[in-house]
Amino acid sequence: MGQIEWAMWANEQALASGLILITGGIVATAGRFTQWYFGAYSIAAGVLICLLEYPRGKRKKGSTMERCGQKYLTTVVKLFGPLTRNYYIRAVLHFLLSVPAGFLLATILGTVCLVIASVIYLLAAIRGEQWTPIEPKPKERPQVGGTIKQPPTNPPPRPPVEVRKKPSVDKEEAATPGGPQVNPIPVTDEVV
Amino acid sequence: MEAPNLHLTMGNWVANHWLSVLFLVSWLGLNIFLFLYAFLNYEKSDKYYYTREILGTALAFARASALCLNFNSMMILIPVCRNLLSFLRGTCSFCNCTLRKPLDHNLIFHRLVAYMICIFTAIHVIAHLFNFERYSRSQQAVDGSLASVLSSLSHHEKEKDSWLNPIQSPNTTVMYATFTSIAGLTGVIATTALVLMVTSAMEFIRRNYFELFWYTHHLFIVYIICLGIHGLGGIVRSQTEESMDESHPYNCSISFLEWDKYEWSCRRPHFVGHPPESWKWILGPIALYIFERTLRFYRSQQKVVITKVVMHPSKVLELQMRKRGFSMEVGQYIFVNCPSISFLEWHPFTLTSAPEEEFFSIHIRAAGDWTENIIRIFERQHSPMPKIEVDGPFGTVSEDVFQYEVAVLIGAGIGVTPFASILKSIWYKFQRADNKLKTQKIYFYWICRETGAFAWFNNLLNSLEQEMEELGKMDFLNYHLFLTGWDSNIAGHAALNFDKATDILTGLKQKTSFGRPMWDNEFSRIAAAHPKSKVGVFLCGPRTLAKSLRKCCQRYSSLDPRKVQFYFNKETF
Numbered sequence: 158m159g160q161i162e163w164a165m166w167a168n169e170q171a172l173a174s175g176l177i178l179i180t181g182g183i184v185a186t187a188g189r190f191t192q193w194y195f196g197a198y199s200i201a202a203g204v205l206i207c208l209l210e211y212p213r214g215k216r217k218k219g220s221t222m223e224r225c226g227q228k229y230l231t232t233v234v235k236l237f238g239p240l241t242r243n244y245y246i247r248a249v250l251h252f253l254l255s256v257p258a259g260f261l262l263a264t265i266l267g268t269v270c271l272v273i274a275s276v277i278y279l280l281a282a283i284r285g286e287q288w289t290p291i292e293p294k295p296k297e298r299p300q301v302g303g304t305i306k307q308p309p310t311n312p313p314p315r316p317p318v319e320v321r322k323k324p325s326v327d328k329e330e331a332a333t334p335g336g337p338q339v340n341p342i343p344v345t346d347e348v349v
Numbered sequence: 350m351e352a353p354n355l356h357l358t359m360g361n362w363v364a365n366h367w368l369s370v371l372f373l374v375s376w377l378g379l380n381i382f383l384f385l386y387a388f389l390n391y392e393k394s395d396k397y398y399y400t401r402e403i404l405g406t407a408l409a410f411a412r413a414s415a416l417c418l419n420f421n422s423m424m425i426l427i428p429v430c431r432n433l434l435s436f437l438r439g440t441c442s443f444c445n446c447t448l449r450k451p452l453d454h455n456l457i458f459h460r461l462v463a464y465m466i467c468i469f470t471a472i473h474v475i476a477h478l479f480n481f482e483r484y485s486r487s488q489q490a491v492d493g494s495l496a497s498v499l500s501s502l503s504h505h506e507k508e509k510d511s512w513l514n515p516i517q518s519p520n521t522t523v524m525y526a527t528f529t530s531i532a533g534l535t536g537v538i539a540t541t542a543l544v545l546m547v548t549s550a551m552e553f554i555r556r557n558y559f560e561l562f563w564y565t566h567h568l569f570i571v572y573i574i575c576l577g578i579h580g581l582g583g584i585v586r587s588q589t590e591e592s593m594d595e596s597h598p599y600n601c602s603i604s605f606l607e608w609d610k611y612e613w614s615c616r617r618p619h620f621v622g623h624p625p626e627s628w629k630w631i632l633g634p635i636a637l638y639i640f641e642r643t644l645r646f647y648r649s650q651q652k653v654v655i656t657k658v659v660m661h662p663s664k665v666l667e668l669q670m671r672k673r674g675f676s677m678e679v680g681q682y683i684f685v686n687c688p689s690i691s692f693l694e695w696h697p698f699t700l701t702s703a704p705e706e707e708f709f710s711i712h713i714r715a716a717g718d719w720t721e722n723i724i725r726i727f728e729r730q731h732s733p734m735p736k737i738e739v740d741g742p743f744g745t746v747s748e749d750v751f752q753y754e755v756a757v758l759i760g761a762g763i764g765v766t767p768f769a770s771i772l773k774s775i776w777y778k779f780q781r782a783d784n785k786l787k788t789q790k791i792y793f794y795w796i797c798r799e800t801g802a803f804a805w806f807n808n809l810l811n812s813l814e815q816e817m818e819e820l821g822k823m824d825f826l827n828y829h830l831f832l833t834g835w836d837s838n839i840a841g842h843a844a845l846n847f848d849k850a851t852d853i854l855t856g857l858k859q860k861t862s863f864g865r866p867m868w869d870n871e872f873s874r875i876a877a878a879h880p881k882s883k884v885g886v887f888l889c890g891p892r893t894l895a896k897s898l899r900k901c902c903q904r905y906s907s908l909d910p911r912k913v914q915f916y917f918n919k920e921t922f
Contacts, residue, residue, distance in 0.1 A: 160558070160717060160718050161558045161560070161561050162558070165553070165554060165557070165558065166548065166549055166554055166558070166561060169548040169549070169551050169553075169554060170544075170545070170548045172548075173544055173547070173548050174544075177544070180471070180475070181478075184475050184478055184479075185478075188478075188479055188482060190478075190482045191482070191485065191486075191522075191523070213553075216557070219557065222553055260524075261524075262478065262481065262523045262524050262527055263478045265524070265537070266474070266537065266540055266541065266544075269537065269541050270541065270544050270545075273541075273545065
């Protein structure tokens with residue numbers, strides 16, 4: 158279990174908890190249950206949690222699959238700097254957010270799930286994990302023609318016609334590049 | 350121009366998948382039927398008349414979703430009994446492939462059932478939230494309505510269990526009522542277990558942190574136990590038969606203020622709790638699953654002899670093994686356990702040996718904790734060989750691959766692994782002139798980022814090449830390697846060494862190409878070379894590639910059924 162990044166699971170769990178909180182909150186508010194204002198709170202807390210947890214952080218090893226359209230939220234979450242990067246803060250935040258929802262039956266499932274997510278985040282923080290945003294890769298394509306300075310002025314060195322037509326006999330000899338070909342002008346291998 | 354071909358392809362698809370479609374439609378149909386049946390029962394039935402008075406339609410929603418939850422909890426355990434499914438597949442070995450393929454989509458079905466469980470759990474929980482709230486309100490109501498009279502029913506001490514409202518006092522909160530009832534407590538625990546199972550089973554977590562998924566998924570034991578005892582409290586109450594004979598709600602509900610008051614008035618109704626029924630649904634599958642795990646344990650105890658260990662470049666470990674009674678077919682996979690690394694973990698690996706060989710082999714690549722550990726253990730040459738346990742083989746027996754005159758095999762990335770088995774088997778069959786083999790020509794396309802981790806496959810192609818040369822059948826296998834992870838260095842080297850007979854990267858006679866194959870060119874070339882053949886196209890790779898290949902198959906299949914026809918088979922090996 159050594160390579161597990163707990164934060165990845167905590168992220169899924171927190172996102173699920175957010176959705177559960179929103180659902181429970183809507184049920185309580187729409188049904189005007191007793192103490193339904195906790196339900197209204199749950200909807201707000203759930204939305205906040207979903208927005209915070211939607212952008213997936215970057216894995217330490219390997220490629221990370223982004224969630225659909227997460228780059229807009231990534232820029233927002235990135236703005237908060239250490240507040241969102243640090244998982245201790247996230248653990249505490251989730252724990253605190255879950256407490257008021259625990260007073261209402263409709264949202265208590267959200268509370269339980271969010272507390273579990275908070276514990277997993279705490280575990281991730283203890284192991285030194287951090288949230289790193291997934292940056293879009295800068296386009297590395299070099300400009301076409303940027304490295305071409307001038308077309309070559311001399312034709313490439315070619316051996317006489319008879320030598321060119323002879324097929325290479327020794328297929329196994331990998332040592333001498335070029336085989337029977339002798340270059341009239343010394344050619345340096347510029348390919349790295 | 351493409352429309353007639355589309356019908357052919359769709360017809361092809363239906364012919365291949367009709368059993369799966371039938372199965373799924375039946376399953377969905379049963380869900381709908383059970384839901385409606387329970388819904389109408391609780392919504393219309395007379396014995397729930399008084400219950401509905403307090404709860405309304407939420408009762409019917411809760412009970413209908415409960416019935417569907419029972420049904421789906423039963424169904425979810427069955428697809429993971431892979432030994433049972435293997436047995437079923439074996440017994441219909443004389444049936445054609447179409448009947449056996451659905452049995453391999455077991456995990457897809459397992460996930461579908463899981464989604465259904467999640468949906469019905471949501472409906473069930475929301476409905477019960479309304480139910481508890483309404484019970485609470487009617488207990489606190491002082492308006493003398495029928496609901497409040499019904500709620501006060503237990504206060505009569507003479508008939509003990511004749512209450513309707515589980516919330517007995519106006520001071521009891523729904524929270525208290527939930528957590529002090531069996532149903533409430535087991536419900537919360539089971540749902541939490543379900544949420545944890547689902548979040549750790551998301552594809553991202555499952556593929557990258559398999560052990561986390563595997564261990565957390567064992568929470569299903571908690572879910573099943575909680576489901577079994579969930580209904581013990583008998584909270585869902587209906588009017589008893591005798592009470593209905595005595596005072597039917599149609600006659601007596603209006604005069605509720607006078608119940609038991611006079612000689613001629615109605616008696617108050619008596620209620621009885623619904624006995625738990627979940628256990629009836631899940632007992633069978635639980636027994637099957639326990640049997641399955643026992644069988645896996647028994648099979649795993651059978652001795653596995655490791656006959657050869659090969660360390661390939663890029664940390665790929667090949668294990669050649671023998672086990673009594675083990676027989677495999679091409680493209681199958683086994684589950685491997687190494688107790689010295691972890692007692693509980695079983696990891697799947699595609700078999701890379703051919704059935705004609707005397708051993709069976711797997712190639713293990715370092716891709717996580719367990720695989721790295723096993724490679725490290727085998728690297729230590731002086732320590733005793735660790736014990737290995739094997740379960741299987743499982744998976745598609747893709748004998749279609751031998752039935753086509755011309756076979757086009759495409760393996761992308763790690764999807765190339767089952768083709769090791771297939772290519773070897775085709776070659777053995779060809780050598781022995783096996784009449785099951787109809788293949789006369791194979792086009793093999795291998796697409797990967799870099800050959801590093803597949804150097805062993807390289808060697809396989811090399812040795813196949815040599816053997817074909819010896820037999821003088823150089824054109825039996827026509828293969829192409831496409832490296833998608835090239836850069837200008839590699840390309841430069843390739844350009845310099847263009848004249849060499851063997852490829853500088855792979856040492857194979859056929860040259861490596863860079864980038865992705867242009868399928869249009871390839872297909873038109875094959876169509877031109879085999880104008881009258883049936884060409885089977887087999888892919889083990891990503892979905893996007895499957896889409897473009899399917900299109901190419903449609904496009905290059907001739908309209909004339911006697912001329913070249915391409916049949917696309919996407920195999921999940």
